[in-house]
Amino acid sequence: MVDQVIEQLLPHLQPGDVLIDGGNSFYRDTERRLAELAAHDIRYVGMGISGGEEGARHGPSIMPGGDAEAWPLIRDIFRAIAARAEDGEPCCRWVGSGGAGHYVKMVHNGIEYGDMQLIAEAWDLLYRGLGLDTERLAALFAEWNQGRLSSYLVEITAEILHVRDPDGTPRVLRILDDAGQKGTGRWTVTEALELGVPLTLIAEAVFARALSARKAERKRAAALHGAAPASFEGDIEAAIAAIGDALYAAKIVSYAQGFMQLRDASENHSWNLAFGDIALLWRAGCIIRSRFLNDIAAAFAHTPDLPNLLFDDFFGRAVQEAVPGWRETVRLGVQLGIPLPALSAALAFYDGWRSENLPANLLQAQRDYFGAHSYRRLDREGVFHTHWTTDAREECLDE
Numbered sequence: 001m002v003d004q005v006i007e008q009l010l011p012h013l014q015p016g017d018v019l020i021d022g023g024n025s026f027y028r029d030t031e032r033r034l035a036e037l038a039a040h041d042i043r044y045v046g047m048g049i050s051g052g053e054e055g056a057r058h059g060p061s062i063m064p065g066g067d068a069e070a071w072p073l074i075r076d077i078f079r080a081i082a083a084r085a086e087d088g089e090p091c092c093r094w095v096g097s098g099g100a101g102h103y104v105k106m107v108h109n110g111i112e113y114g115d116m117q118l119i120a121e122a123w124d125l126l127y128r129g130l131g132l133d134t135e136r137l138a139a140l141f142a143e144w145n146q147g148r149l150s151s152y153l154v155e156i157t158a159e160i161l162h163v164r165d166p167d168g169t170p171r172v173l174r175i176l177d178d179a180g181q182k183g184t185g186r187w188t189v190t191e192a193l194e195l196g197v198p199l200t201l202i203a204e205a206v207f208a209r210a211l212s213a214r215k216a217e218r219k220r221a222a223a224l225h226g227a228a229p230a231s232f233e234g235d236i237e238a239a240i241a242a243i244g245d246a247l248y249a250a251k252i253v254s255y256a257q258g259f260m261q262l263r264d265a266s267e268n269h270s271w272n273l274a275f276g277d278i279a280l281l282w283r284a285g286c287i288i289r290s291r292f293l294n295d296i297a298a299a300f301a302h303t304p305d306l307p308n309l310l311f312d313d314f315f316g317r318a319v320q321e322a323v324p325g326w327r328e329t330v331r332l333g334v335q336l337g338i339p340l341p342a343l344s345a346a347l348a349f350y351d352g353w354r355s356e357n358l359p360a361n362l363l364q365a366q367r368d369y370f371g372a373h374s375y376r377r378l379d380r381e382g383v384f385h386t387h388w389t390t391d392a393r394e395e396c397l398d399e
Contacts, residue, residue, distance in 0.1 A: 002021055002023065002025055002029070002033070003033070006019070006033065006037070010040065010042075013040070013042055015040070015041035015042070016041060016042075016043070017042055017043065018042075018043045018044075018045060018067075018070045018073055018074060019037060019042055019043070019044050019045070020044075020045045020047050020064075020070075020074070021033070021044070021045070021046050021047065021102075022047045022049050024048075024102070024105065024106075024109070024182065024183075024184055025046060025102050026102070026106075026187060027046065027098075027099030027100075027102040027103040027106060028099060029099075030044075030046035030065075030066065030098070030099040030101075030102045031098045031099040033046075034046070034066050034067060034098065034099070038067070043066075043067040043069050043070035043073075044066050044067050044070070045064050045065070045066040045067060045070050045071075045074065045101070046064075046065050046066045046099055046100075046101045046102040047062060047063065047064040047065070047066075047078075047101050047102075048062070048063035048064075048065075048095075048101045048102050048104055048105020048106075048108065049061070049062055049063070049105070050063075050105065050108055050109075050282075050285065050286035050287055050288075051083065051285045051286055051287070052287060055083065055285050055286065058083065058285075059081060059082050059083035059084065059091075059284075059285050060081075060082065060083055060091075060285045060286065061082065061083055061091040061092070061108075061281055061282055061284065061285040061286035061289070062078050062081075062082045062091065062092035062281075062285075063092075063093075063095050063101045063102075063104045063105050063108070063278075063281055064078065064092070064094055064095060064101045065094070065095040065096050065097065065098065065099065065100035065101025065102065065103075065104070065271075066097070066098065066099075066100075066101060067097075068094070068097060071094045075094075078092050079092045082285065083284040083285025083286070084284060085280065085283040085284045086283070086284075089280065091280070091281050091282070091283060091284050091285045091286070092281070093274075093277050093280070093281055095271075095273065095278070095281075096266075096271040096272060096273055097270075097271060098269060098271065099269075100266075100269070100271045100273065103191075103262075103265055103269075103271075104262065104273070104278055104281075105184075106184050106187050106188050106191070107188055107258050107261055107262055107265075108258075108282065108286065108287075108288060109184035109185060109188065110184070110185055110188030110189070110199070110202045110258060110261075111202065111254055111255060111258040111288050112153075112185075112287050112288050113181075113185040113188075113202055113205040113206055113209075114201050114202045114205045114251075114254035114257075114258075114342060115151070115153050115251060115254060115288055116153060116205070117204070117205035117208050117209075117341070117342040118201075118205075118247055118250050118251060118254065118342050118343060118346075119153055119154065119157055119247070120208075121333075121338075121339075121340045121341070121342055121343050122243050122246070122247045122343075123137065123141075123157065123161075124338055124339075125243060125329070125332065125333055125336070125338050125340065126140070126240070126243060128336075128338055129232055129332065129333070129336040129338045130232050130236060130239055130240070131231075131232060132236075132240075134161045134162075134170040134172065134173070135161075135162075137161050138158050138159075138161035138162045139158075140240065141154055141155075141157045141158035141161065142155075142158040144244060144247075145158060148248055148291065148292070148318075149244065149247060149248055149251070149290075149291075150290060150291040151288070151289065151290030151291065152286075152287060152288070152289045152290070153287065153288070153290075154290075160172055176215070177212055177215065178212050178213050178215050179208075179209040179212045179213070180209070180213075181206070181209050185202065185205065185206040185209070186206055188202060188206075188261070189202060189203045189206050191261070191265070192261050195261065195264045195265060195268060196264075197257070197260050197261045197264050198257070198260075198349060198352075199257050199258075199260075199261055200257070200345045200346070200348065200349045201250065201253055201254050201257055201342050201345050201346045201349065202254065202257060202258070203345075204341040204342045204345040205341075205342050207341070208341050208342065227337070230335060230336050230337065232332075232336060239328075239332065241325060242324075242325035242326075242328040242329050242332070243325070243329050244325070245321075245322035245323075245324070245325030245326055245329070246322065246325055246326040246328075246329035246330070246343055246347075247343075248318070248322055249318070249319045249322035249323065249325075249326045249346070249347075249350075250326070250342065250343050250346035250347070251290075252292075252309065252310070252315050252318060252319055253310075253319075253346040253349055253350060254342075254346065255292075255296060255309060256308055256309040256310050256315070257349070259275055259296070259308075259309055260307075260308060262275060262278065263275065263307070274300075275296075275300045275304075275306075276296070276297040276298075276299075276300035276301050276304070277297075279293045279294075279296040279297040279300065280293070280297050295314050295315070296309065298314070299312035299314065299315065308353070310350070310353065319350065323350075326343075326347055327347065329343060330343060330344045330347055361375075365386075368385055368386060368388070369386075369388040369389075372385055374397055381398075382396045382397070382398045382399075383396070383397045383398055384396055384397065385397055
């Protein structure tokens with residue numbers, strides 16, 4: 001569709017004109033179009049925009065990228081219509097060259113998938129696992145929104161849980177549990193795989209939607225394999241606090257993974273992304289706006305080459321303090337038969353990230369056994385292969 005519109009517009013454009021794509025285009029398509037239009041001396045901008053209906057009415061978060069010569073010509077217009085953070089700063093800054101604007105929007109959407117799945121899992125464990133009713137949970141999410149978990153998605157969750165059908169049934173309980181997706185989450189995960197980024201939480205969020213779409217299959221499986229989950233026996237308030245800790249820590253991991261991907265993509269594409277500025281772009285108008293985006297911006301302002309948010313003192317300490325409750329939450333989900341794919345994937349990522357030694361040594365030995373893929377040793381330089389099926393003789397392939 002975008003290419004068709006460009007084809008229709010091109011005869012009416014003159015050299016030096018600016019053409020802006022404000023949709024959710026795949027960044028590689030944006031880069032192709034940028035090159036094609038540059039041949040006609042048209043300045044093309046791939047502009048990521050987030051905010052939904054409210055953003056359209058009151059100002060979105062705007063992430064422009066592409067032909068840098070276009071930015072001075074459109075800057076004042078888009079900064080004027082963008083959402084404004086609490087400090088009055090417009091949530092609109094130039095992101096970078098090529099497809100950078102649409103790439104940043106893509107990762108924004110990936111983080112959005114992760115945030116939404118984490119909240120859904122917390123709600124599921126609180127509702128089905130702990131047996132709390134929707135009014136209690138609406139109040140709880142509203143309370144969480146006043147503290148460290150303050151965010152647009154937590155805020156609207158509280159509002160959603162208040163709404164009832166005319167017969168008094170909570171509206172959320174009547175909504176089909178088949179989550180749709182437009183593809184940006186899938187793009188994010190695919191690009192992470194291309195870069196070798198362990199985007200585990202966001203990947204689980206995407207796959208959770210895919211599983212939700214198999215409603216008929218799940219219904220059949222529930223009849224054959226489903227059993228009533230174990231009933232919760234314990235301190236309700238302690239469990240609620242633990243789930244709050246888990247949600248906060250996993251949310252940090254979601255952003256940490258997203259910014260890992262942005263860092264690797266920036267290096268791969270020579271975009272020179274300003275990660276602190278990107279965090280500031282998301283403080284208002286967009287779906288993932290949250291209180292701790294200021295803390296993310298501060299972390300990158302203090303250490304611009306920060307390889308992972310978890311190395312920052314604020315976020316590292318926050319996660320360490322939340323770990324006991326996080327582990328208890330995952331344990332509780334397993335005990336009660338409540339699936340927590342994103343919460344548990346985030347914890348597994350954290351444990352793997354902080355492990356100096358992982359079982360990949362055995363993986364390397366297996367690969368060498370069946371495919372002679374070779375391996376490196378810890379105790380000396382070189383690339384080695386073992387003749388596993390004969391005399392277990394090891395040879396250095398560098399010699």
